[in-house]
Amino acid sequence: MADQTNQNAEQQELSDILRIRREKLKALQDAGKDPFEQTFFDWNATSGKIRENFDAMEGQEVRVAGRLMSKRGMGKVSFCDLQDRDGRIQLYARKDEMDEEQYNEFKKYDIGDIVGVTGEVFRTQRGEMSVRIRDVILLSKSLRPLPEKFHGLQDQELRYRQRYVDLIVNPESRKNFEFRSRFVSLIRRYMDNLGYLEVETPVLNTISGGANARPFITHHNTLDMDMYLRIATELPLKRLIVGGMDRVYEIGRIFRNEGMDPKHNPEFTTIELYQAYADFHTMMDIAEGIITSGARELRGTYQVKWRGHDVDLTPGWPRLTMADAVKQHTGIDFMAISDDAEAVAAAEKIGVELDDAAERTWGNALYACFDQRVEDELIQPTFITMYPVEVSPLTKRSPKDKRLTERFELFICGAELANAFSELNDPIDQKWRFQKQVEQRERGDEEASMMDEDYINALEYGLPPTGGMGMGVDRMVMLLTGTDTIRDVILFPTMKPLADGKGAKAEEEK
Numbered sequence: 094m095a096d097q098t099n100q101n102a103e104q105q106e107l108s109d110i111l112r113i114r115r116e117k118l119k120a121l122q123d124a125g126k127d128p129f130e131q132t133f134f135d136w137n138a139t140s141g142k143i144r145e146n147f148d149a150m151e152g153q154e155v156r157v158a159g160r161l162m163s164k165r166g167m168g169k170v171s172f173c174d175l176q177d178r179d180g181r182i183q184l185y186a187r188k189d190e191m192d193e194e195q196y197n198e199f200k201k202y203d204i205g206d207i208v209g210v211t212g213e214v215f216r217t218q219r220g221e222m223s224v225r226i227r228d229v230i231l232l233s234k235s236l237r238p239l240p241e242k243f244h245g246l247q248d249q250e251l252r253y254r255q256r257y258v259d260l261i262v263n264p265e266s267r268k269n270f271e272f273r274s275r276f277v278s279l280i281r282r283y284m285d286n287l288g289y290l291e292v293e294t295p296v297l298n299t300i301s302g303g304a305n306a307r308p309f310i311t312h313h314n315t316l317d318m319d320m321y322l323r324i325a326t327e328l329p330l331k332r333l334i335v336g337g338m339d340r341v342y343e344i345g346r347i348f349r350n351e352g353m354d355p356k357h358n359p360e361f362t363t364i365e366l367y368q369a370y371a372d373f374h375t376m377m378d379i380a381e382g383i384i385t386s387g388a389r390e391l392r393g394t395y396q397v398k399w400r401g402h403d404v405d406l407t408p409g410w411p412r413l414t415m416a417d418a419v420k421q422h423t424g425i426d427f428m429a430i431s432d433d434a435e436a437v438a439a440a441e442k443i444g445v446e447l448d449d450a451a452e453r454t455w456g457n458a459l460y461a462c463f464d465q466r467v468e469d470e471l472i473q474p475t476f477i478t479m480y481p482v483e484v485s486p487l488t489k490r491s492p493k494d495k496r497l498t499e500r501f502e503l504f505i506c507g508a509e510l511a512n513a514f515s516e517l518n519d520p521i522d523q524k525w526r527f528q529k530q531v532e533q534r535e536r537g538d539e540e541a542s543m544m545d546e547d548y549i550n551a552l553e554y555g556l557p558p559t560g561g562m563g564m565g566v567d568r569m570v571m572l573l574t575g576t577d578t579i580r581d582v583i584l585f586p587t588m589k590p591l592a593d594g595k596g597a598k599a600e601e602e603k
Contacts, residue, residue: 107238114236116205121234128231132161134158134209141179143214147222150214157182157224158209158232160261162239167200175210175224178265183223184210191226194512199226204259205235254588266581273570273582276387277344280364280566285384289340289366294329294568296322296346301549303327303487304563305540306349309359322348325563326365327487328548331516334367334559335551342366344566356508359587362566367516371560373499376513377476380503380562381410384474384510387573399572400506402472410474412501415463419479422467427459450538456481456496471504486542488514488525503564510569513562520552 121127138155159177166172173184173335188196202208211228239262240251252259252266259266281291299318301308303325313320326343333341344364351357364383368375388395388406395406414429423443436458436535437447445465451457471477479491480500488498499515517523527549533541570582580586 110238111236114234114238117201117203118234118236119340121231126231128206128234131230131232134230134232136209138214139177139179141181142177143182143224144222145237147214147216149518151216153214154211154227155214155224155404156209156211159207160235161202161204161208164202165205171196171200175201175208176261183221184212184215184226185215185217185223186229188224191228195229198231201230202231203235203238205239206231207233207235207566249580251586252593253586256584260563269570269574269576269582270584272391272574273566276392276570276573277566279387279390280344280383283386284342284364284366287340287379289342289368290338292330292333292338292341292343293345294326294343296321296348298323300543300545302545304349305484305486305542307351307539309348309350315461320344324349326363327561327563328545330365330367331556331559331561332548332551334369335554335556339369339557340367353587355580356568358567358579358583361579361583363563364561364566365561367559367561369557369559372515372558373478373501373513373560373562375560377412377501377503378512378564379565380476380511380513381408383475383564383571386570387569396571398575399506400577402506404505404572405473410476410503412476412478414479415459415481416479418467418471418475419459419462422470423462425462427455428464430455433458448538450533450536450541452483454481456483460484468504468509469507472506474503474505476501476503481530482526485514486530487517487523489517489519490522494526507574508568510561510572511564511567513560516556516561518552518556518559520549521550524549 118128120508134156136156136158138157140157140159143155144151150373157177159175161173162176163174164171164179169188171186173186174181174251175184186199191199208230209230210224210226212226213223215223215225217223240258245395252263262269284291297311297320299320301321301324303323304327306324308321308324310319312318324347326347330341330343342364344362346360348360349364351401366379369382379444384407385408388397395407397404420426425439425443427436430439433454436455437453440447440458440462443462443466445461447453447457447461460483462478471572478501479497480488482490482496482498485500488500491497491499501513502509505510517526527542527544530542531544534543549577559595567582571577571579574582575584
């Protein structure tokens, strides 16, 4: 009962604040001072610039702009904190140093209002770097209070639904996204320095392929045909290798109609890259290079903490075959087993379950053991290599063992961060494997690939030996920022609509 009473009191207080702020706006508009008519403010300094260059800027006049985040005093002397893209700077206002009418208006400004300030850089008696206001203008009126008073930052759903509010009140959140932007720039520099060409490929496709994943389906009205949002950029990029563009990469959104959890969002960002006359060993070097460069250049250390573990990213990561990893963790030596039935029996003996849609083969048993007994145990950076053919439909077979392929995945803290192959360039073998995927789809596996006749046609013109890789940008940012959920590194993660359909307003007032 007490909780309900407190909630009702909060709702009433919020309603009063909304009413008062609109009344203030109306008064300004009636006085011909509508803040929403302001179109430009010629600022020349930021809080960061002032802090970093204070000795040189002390005594100079500057123009700063940003959001009011706190107010103190409000008698003859007033203090406020102004927040801009670099952080916060204190504003100092004295009634006898400003136009009296303007000072009185300034006192009525609300936390959250956006202002432009002209004033002098100085240090207060307490040593606080500040701007002494000479002139101030209201550039935008905030009609809603910032959320700390009512919700704080405890409501994670509110943070993700209203990222704009999260970015205002949570500096750590903003830092994560600034880091992400710098990291994507680093990836581009890294790839460009290796002689790669950045390209763009279609988001809408007539066939879903390039990965095992359930696609989103849409409809093209003019052509009257279903189309698929891409689940990978692999097949278009390899067509470019056929065409003679020997090193290509794409950073872009991928869409998979799958569940959501701390590691998965239906739309996410990857970098996929392909290099002619290279193999999966080349891709391992690049994967390690991208992540270690990010740690060294953007964090200044190879030591990170992620998902509750201390992770050492120092270059020289171990490379372990899947069969060896399974042997280490389960004791089953799949390389000593040649019979499908024996392999399946060995897996089931330790409680491993095989996918109902998958054939009961040696390769599927090996992969199921790895997936269910090993993957979560890989904490330090580890390349797992030599995947079974059954789960690698686009990968070149190993010349040493035709049951295996030249493929690796990179695991850190049980999460996959990269997937790479020596690309299959035999069109006959590729068509056979596509057919196997089609058969799996017919058995009910909605994630299996479709037949792509045009890609087979491209291979028949000749794909040179090629190494290719996909890396999850979101997960790499999670690793390097130490965040545990993908929603903290995607600005606008996918969210289930609110039940009443009233969106953000309902969320705030609930």
